[in-house]
Amino acid sequence: MPVYEYKALNQKGKTCKGLIDADSEASAHSKLRASGKYPVSLQESSDKGGASSKSGLKKGRLFERIKSDEIHLVTRQLATLLNAGIPLINSLASLIQQASNPALKRTLAQIRDSVNEGSTLTKALTQYPKLFSNIYINMVRSGEASGSLDIVLDRLADFGEKQKALQSKLKAALIYPIFMAVIGTGILFFLITYIVPNITRVFTDMERALPLPTRVLIILSDSLRDYWWLGAILLTGLFFLIRLALAQERGKRIWDRTKLSLPITGSVTRKIILTRFSSTLGSLLNSGVPLIASLQIVASIVDNRLVGDVIEEAMDKIQKGKSMSSALESSPWFPPMFIQMIGVGEQSGQLESMLDKVAQTYEREVETAILGMTSLIEPIMITSMGAAVGFVVLSILLPIFEMNQMI
Numbered sequence: 118m119p120v121y122e123y124k125a126l127n128q129k130g131k132t133c134k135g136l137i138d139a140d141s142e143a144s145a146h147s148k149l150r151a152s153g154k155y156p157v158s159l160q161e162s163s164d165k166g167g168a169s170s171k172s173g174l175k176k177g178r179l180f181e182r183i184k185s186d187e188i189h190l191v192t193r194q195l196a197t198l199l200n201a202g203i204p205l206i207n208s209l210a211s212l213i214q215q216a217s218n219p220a221l222k223r224t225l226a227q228i229r230d231s232v233n234e235g236s237t238l239t240k241a242l243t244q245y246p247k248l249f250s251n252i253y254i255n256m257v258r259s260g261e262a263s264g265s266l267d268i269v270l271d272r273l274a275d276f277g278e279k280q281k282a283l284q285s286k287l288k289a290a291l292i293y294p295i296f297m298a299v300i301g302t303g304i305l306f307f308l309i310t311y312i313v314p315n316i317t318r319v320f321t322d323m324e325r326a327l328p329l330p331t332r333v334l335i336i337l338s339d340s341l342r343d344y345w346w347l348g349a350i351l352l353t354g355l356f357f358l359i360r361l362a363l364a365q366e367r368g369k370r371i372w373d374r375t376k377l378s379l380p381i382t383g384s385v386t387r388k389i390i391l392t393r394f395s396s397t398l399g400s401l402l403n404s405g406v407p408l409i410a411s412l413q414i415v416a417s418i419v420d421n422r423l424v425g426d427v428i429e430e431a432m433d434k435i436q437k438g439k440s441m442s443s444a445l446e447s448s449p450w451f452p453p454m455f456i457q458m459i460g461v462g463e464q465s466g467q468l469e470s471m472l473d474k475v476a477q478t479y480e481r482e483v484e485t486a487i488l489g490m491t492s493l494i495e496p497i498m499i500t501s502m503g504a505a506v507g508f509v510v511l512s513i514l515l516p517i518f519e520m521n522q523m524i
Contacts (some may be wrong), residue, residue, distance in 0.1 A: 124156070183221045242254050250418070256273055257273075
């Protein structure tokens with residue numbers, strides 16, 4: 118059933134806009150009149166088969182976006198409707214009526230049309246790779262094959278919400294340090310380029326030998342004031358150079374290794390990867406996806422090429438008859454406790470539940486590590502800013518002390 122965009126007049130004569138789904142344009146006109154609206158213009162908003170439809174957007178709708186939170190909510194609602202025994206087509210129709218985001222409403226309508234025409238839900242979702250990840254599509258495929266689509270969708274909603282919560286905690290922990298760094302850098306730049314020259318001009322007019330810190334401060338102040346544009350060009354060039362390096366395979370590997378080895382954030386990065394690995398693999402196995410296929414998906418979403426290479430090597434070993442724990446134990450990125458818990462899960466035949474426990478364990482460790490990282494970054498930044506301000510103050514006071522001694 119297509120979706121139509123309308124512009125109409127209500128009973129008070131005011132213009133209103135919106136979306137309505139109907140079998141035909143005539144049916145859409147009838148629905149609008151029945152609801153007390155008199156259509157001025159009406160056009161079909163579904164653009165099936167277009168390149169832009171794959172992102173859930175129509176051409177010309179650059180500012181319409183479908184957020185991941187909306188996908189998680191729709192997934193949860195669809196699982197609830199299916200669990201209540203409502204057929205898939207009717208469930209999708211209910212979601213279309215409830216959706217407030219026009220882009221999401223159009224996407225759901227296109228998915229429902231595909232399913233109504235005989236396509237599977239999995240095939241309909243593959244038309245929107247920017248909205249539905251490989252994990253999502255593979256789990257839905259498994260749910261359709263096993264007849265437990267409602268259970269799988271419920272797990273998908275849980276999985277998506279946990280990943281979103283973890284990302285939100287990490288972003289929230291970094292907001293304050295980044296804000297402090299930006300504000301502190303701006304204050305120091307203003308202090309050195311505007312305040313300091315007015316004060317040090319007195320010292321330079323005396324034509325006396327100045328202390329080394331004062332001379333360094335004057336040189337730094339003059340350089341920043343006169344050549345700040347050169348510094349901006351250099352920083353911009355460095356930024357694009359780094360982006361160019363990261364676009365190369367070798368640069369990506371170096372960056373991935375650096376992220377794992379950094380003294381403060383490296384531990385947090387490793388724990389986030391372990392959380393993502395165990396939660397994703399557990400969700401896929403719980404949904405009936407085979408182990409090798411699950412590992413292939415996990416290798417593509419851990420967002421680290423070094424860990425991805427380890428998973429691919431482990432897949433080869435597993436296909437040759439080794440257990441997953443023994444295939445991963447030689448890697449430095451998987452700690453002994455992680456390997457032991459995986460081994461226990463394999464021996465007991467409850468690998469899926471053990472992976473869920475591992476994910477919960479590392480989620481708590483990530484939260485603790487983020488709090489520890491934040492508490493460590495803050496004093497480092499405060500000390501650095503204090504040292505910079507102290508250097509400026511000392512550089513200004515030293516000549517004053519010398520003048521007092523001479524008097």
